[in-house]
Every structure is written in structure tokens, then in C-alpha cells.
Amino acid sequence: MGVGERLRDARMERNLTLRDISNKTRISEKFLENIESGVFDFAPEPYVRAFIRSYARVVGLNPDEVIKQYDAEVSALKVKKEEKPAVKKIEFDIGTFVSENVIWIIGAVVVLFIVIIAFVGLGEGEKKVVQKKSFESAVEEVSKGVKKEVKTEIKAEEKSVKDSLELKVISTDSVWISVMIDSSTVKEFLMPPNISLTLKARDNFNFILGNAGGVKFILNGRDLGSPGRKGVVLRNYIISREKLEKINSTPAP
Structure with missing residues (x-):
């Protein structure tokens, strides 16, 4: 057992x-x-x-x-x-391989030759099509490219909003941490003293702390301090976007 x-x-x-x-x-x-x-x-x-x-x-x-x-x-x-298992040595006789598979080798060469010819012919066809493109088609392609760039910029902006909360967690004592990020992703950490990690979220962090006095938080550069006393188990400790807005509205000392 x-x-x-x-x-x-x-x-x-x-x-x-x-x-x-x-x-x-x-x-x-x-x-x-x-x-x-x-x-x-x-x-x-x-x-x-x-x-x-x-x-x-x-x-x-x-x-x-x-x-x-x-x-x-x-x-x-x-x-x-x-313990490593013994590796069986495999011997390869190229002459025997060629003699036993000569038909397959010839077939493969023929197929490869056909593919190369088809590829070259397709390339020439594409070149002819490019030469026949009208002015309107070129304008349409440029327009599509602009739209694509705009979409990329929008996605980049969405990403910046998504990751707008940056929380630095610094351990001052041994501490176990469980955190739910944006009410979906759960992560757990065992942190010895004097270790730091950075978490990112869109809206909020929800913590369970095994030692509330053994950790302190810095939210987007603003020091939040320690959430409790040493040895205290703290559940449902939330750091949110609203908390950040409240901090930003308060003048720094």
C-alpha cells in the first residue's frame, strides 16, 4: 500500500x-x-x-x-x-532497399516530375492573370488591405483593454495563493518569501490567501499593501477595475 x-x-x-x-x-x-x-x-x-x-x-x-x-x-x-532501455541498432542496407522497392522509387520520381511541371505551368498562368488585372481590381485590393490594417488596430486595442489590469504579487513570507482571473481562469501558487509574480486581467482578480499577511499587491504601479494579518486565511479578496478607478481618482500622497 x-x-x-x-x-x-x-x-x-x-x-x-x-x-x-x-x-x-x-x-x-x-x-x-x-x-x-x-x-x-x-x-x-x-x-x-x-x-x-x-x-x-x-x-x-x-x-x-x-x-x-x-x-x-x-x-x-x-x-x-x-534506468534506460537498451537501444536496438538498426542496420540499413541501401542496395537491398533499392532492389526491393525499385518500382515504387520509379513511380515516385514520375509523380514528382509531373508535380513540378504542373507547378511551373500554374505559376505562368498566375503571372498572366496578374498582368490582366484592371485598375478597379487594384483599388479593391488596396481597400481590402486598409480594412485589414484597421481590424488589426482594433484587435490590438481590444487586447490592451483585456490586459489593462496588471497586478504584481510580492511574498514577504511563505504563502499559498489561489486566484480566479476574470471569473474564469483559476491559478494556484506556492510562494516562498521574497518572490514576486505578475498577473494580468481584464476586470478582476478573486483571491484565496493561506497567509494574508505574507503577501502584498501592487496594482498598475499603485501599492495596495498587505490585505491582512500573518497566519490569517482570507477568502474572496477581490481586486477589480473599480478599485483601480477609485485609486486613480485619489491623489497620491
């Missing part, structure tokens, strides 16, 4: 759900699912070990014993990855 199965069985014996474990340990349910499935590469090893210890305590297992089993499993996986 692997570490993941052992933790899952202990959880089920206590009639606990993954959400119960998540609420008690502040570990994402997604991470807990990975651990129970024996997938340990979802985060740096120190974090995985800390998650497994916390999980083991909640379900009544000895954390040290579970970590020893985890170390053994990880070592076994590393050994399997390092």
Missing part, C-alpha cells in the same frame, strides 16, 4: 472528506487529490513533505513513519526513471 492509499484509507475510516482535510490543513483539495493518487511532482519537494505531514496528523497517523514511506517511494521512482 502506497502513501496516498494509506492516507486515503485513514481519512475514510474517520469519515472525513477531502474538503474536511482541506479546511483543517489549509491545503488545496486539488493537492490532496494528487497526494492520494501518488502524484508528488505538483509542487517542490519541501512543500509536498509538509503537506503529507499535515495530512497524516489530521487522520491520526505518525507523520515520521509516513514521511519515511514517502521517501522510499520517491527513491524507487527515481531509480526507475534513471
Whole structure:
């Protein structure tokens, strides 16, 4: 029985759900699912070990014993990855290949020759068509080109609006972050101290913070500070376009 199965069985014996474990340990349910499935590469090893210890305590297992089993499993996986299968050498006899496939080779040469002739003929035909183009056709093509450039400019403008919110996240302590961008895309991060990342959105960011005092935000160059105290779990913390407009309307000190 692997570490993941052992933790899952202990959880089920206590009639606990993954959400119960998540609420008690502040570990994402997604991470807990990975651990129970024996997938340990979802985060740096120190974090995985800390998650497994916390999980083991909640379900009544000895954390040290579970970590020893985890170390053994990880070592076994590393050994399997390092083992490389023997590569079978393939010898290629060109003379035998030609003699056995001479008909196919001749056919391929003939087809290639026909394609080249057709391509050359098509090119000449296109040149004649270009020479016969009227003044009106040329004007129409120029007009299409202008319309295409205008559409490109509009798309560039839409993109600038889409990415108009730029949020810099700076960790001052170890912190776990889950953020929903524009009510659609969800991202999760494990940030050690003194690390920064930049997020972009059209309308808003909605955060869950495992350590509200371990992070601070800078929105489009304006310092928002820290959203809470250290060790506090903060949910539904929203940074939106309205917040940016309110900040911009307030004179900087």
C-alpha cells in the first residue's frame, strides 16, 4: 500500500472528506487529490513533505513513519526513471532497399516530375492573370488591405483593454495563493518569501490567501499593501477595475 492509499484509507475510516482535510490543513483539495493518487511532482519537494505531514496528523497517523514511506517511494521512482532501455541498432542496407522497392522509387520520381511541371505551368498562368488585372481590381485590393490594417488596430486595442489590469504579487513570507482571473481562469501558487509574480486581467482578480499577511499587491504601479494579518486565511479578496478607478481618482500622497 502506497502513501496516498494509506492516507486515503485513514481519512475514510474517520469519515472525513477531502474538503474536511482541506479546511483543517489549509491545503488545496486539488493537492490532496494528487497526494492520494501518488502524484508528488505538483509542487517542490519541501512543500509536498509538509503537506503529507499535515495530512497524516489530521487522520491520526505518525507523520515520521509516513514521511519515511514517502521517501522510499520517491527513491524507487527515481531509480526507475534513471534506468534506460537498451537501444536496438538498426542496420540499413541501401542496395537491398533499392532492389526491393525499385518500382515504387520509379513511380515516385514520375509523380514528382509531373508535380513540378504542373507547378511551373500554374505559376505562368498566375503571372498572366496578374498582368490582366484592371485598375478597379487594384483599388479593391488596396481597400481590402486598409480594412485589414484597421481590424488589426482594433484587435490590438481590444487586447490592451483585456490586459489593462496588471497586478504584481510580492511574498514577504511563505504563502499559498489561489486566484480566479476574470471569473474564469483559476491559478494556484506556492510562494516562498521574497518572490514576486505578475498577473494580468481584464476586470478582476478573486483571491484565496493561506497567509494574508505574507503577501502584498501592487496594482498598475499603485501599492495596495498587505490585505491582512500573518497566519490569517482570507477568502474572496477581490481586486477589480473599480478599485483601480477609485485609486486613480485619489491623489497620491
